[in-house]
Amino acid sequence: MTIPVQPPEAGLTRPASLLQAARLPQWLLPPDWPQRELQPALADIGICGRRIVAVTPHRSADVEHPESRWQLHGALVTPCFVDAHTHLDKAYTSSRLHDAGPGLLAAIDAMAKDRSRWSTNDLRERMSRGLEAAWRNGTSHIRTHIDWAEGPEPPLAWHVIRELGQEWSSRLSVEQVSLVKLPVFADFERADRLAWHVASTGPSAILGAFVHSSNWNALALENLFRAAQRHGLDVDLHVDEELNPGACGLVTAARIVRETGFSGRVVCGHACSLAALDDDTASQVLDALSDLPFTLVALPTTNLMLQDAVTGRTPGRRGLTRVHEARARGIPVLFASDNVQDPFCRLGTFDLPEVMTVGTLVAQLPRPFDAWSDSICRSDWLGRGVPPKRAGLVGQPADLVVFPHSDCWSWPSNTAQRTVLRAGQRL
Structure with a gap:
């Protein structure tokens, strides 16, 4: 979403269909949008062909007579979603793995035992x-991390998701990230070869790594960024996924980007260790990111x-990264599904309002519809360049989600029943 909300301009076609009296989130509207009882006024959304051609304050009088009209009576409407961090290669394996112990490293071990079952048919079915x-x-853009062994050659799942991405290209934008253990990048020639394979996949591929205190290697992280720069790749890291205040992946990545002038987007998922730092130290880390092309992805489920998982003990720490403090510094923050029904998380349905329900509670998000629903809609926060401060609908595909039973105070509750529009047509 990059184009400001506005009425039709010269050259834009008049609406052929109209969504009347839609309640759009505040972040999607211009600063001078009219208010009604301290809330944004309802909007009329004009659609022609497959795109949105006008967004204007709702008028009860019939001014134009489009071919079709849908009176929404104030129902909430958002753009379709971006799921910025998933693991399609692992999804739906929990029924096959009953003995995973508590915590991240135990889940990694359990997943490794299942990998022998990952045939082409198994991967295609689950993905x-x-x-x-x-x-x-209601998702229109999904990014999946793909487990990558220690060799430079792509794994089977990498090829399968590339094929599926092509098959789904008319419906979903599918991106794939190499999830490689950080020490693999310790040798630059090996790192460069791996990056070459990723770049050869095409523009939907991103270079990534698992960066954790258990495998920490500063030289390897530098080589990763050097290889990404050499091959024109963006970077997406699993970083500091732990409650260890000594974890230093995020702050080191910021230093490397600053020193090298890395030109791509750096997406950092998890960053749980920020929650374990004292306020002053966490502020220093986030200050170091604030003028760099970083995006944080929070993964609450x-x-x-x-x-903080220990068998038989109730966890005392939440492990969510500092989303409020990051956003206050202008750092883009997204929420995403992460693992779905696998040893890392036995729950989940690839439903982002469901994720936002958890995120709203655990992060105590104020005004989630008006102020935070952009964190599941702004796909431009994954791309290169400086994203606009405000987003809009005019000129964008008519891919929308209507929530007839929720309201701006309770959203994302009562969102299970929804209507998804693709190119202006209801699914």
Whole structure:
């Protein structure tokens, strides 16, 4: 979403269909949008062909006579969603793995035992199920991390998701990230070869790594960024996924980007260790990111399941990264599904309003519809360049989600029943 909300301009077609009296979130509206009882006025959304051609304050009088009209009576409407961090290769394996112990490293071990079952048919079936669920729930852009062994050659799942991404390209934008253990990048020639394979996949591929205190290697992280820069790749890291205040992946990544002038987008998932730092130290880390091309992705469901996990003891720490403090510094913050029905998280349905329900509670988010729903809608926060401060609908595909039974005070509650529009047509 990059174009300001505005009425039709010269050259834009008049609406052929109209969504009347929609309640859009405040972040999607211009500063001078009219208010009604301290709330944004309802909007009329004009659609022609497959795109939105006008967003204007609702008028009860009939001014134009489009071919079709849908009176929403104030129902909430958002753009379709971006699921910025998932694991389609692992999804729907929990029924096969009953003995995973508590915590992140135990889940990694359990997942490794299942990998022998990952045939082409198994991967296609489970990944397709995940894509179908995401699409029907209202997602239009999904990014999946793919486990990558220590060799430079891509794994089977990498090829399968590339094929599925092409098959789904008319419905979903599918991106794939190499999830590689950080020490693999310790040798630059090896790192460069791996980055070459990622770049050869095409523009939907991103270079990534698992960066944790258990495998920490500063030189390897530097080599990762050097290789990404050399091959024109963005970077997406699993970083500091632990409640260890000594974890230093995020702050080191910021130093490397600053010193090297890395030109791509750096997406950092988890960053749980920020929650273990004192306020002053956490502020220093976030200050170091604030003028760099970083995006943070918060993953409330998996982090709540894994962090501070000890058998027989109620966890005392939430493990969610500092989303309020990051946003206050202008750092883009997204929420995402992460693991779905696998050893890392036994729950989940690739449903982002469901994720936001958990995120709203655990992060105590104020005004989640008006102020925070952008954190599941702003796909431009994953791309290169400086994203606009305000987003809009005009000129964008008519991919929308209507929530007829929720309201701006209770959203994302009561969102299970929704209507998804793709290119202006209801699913």
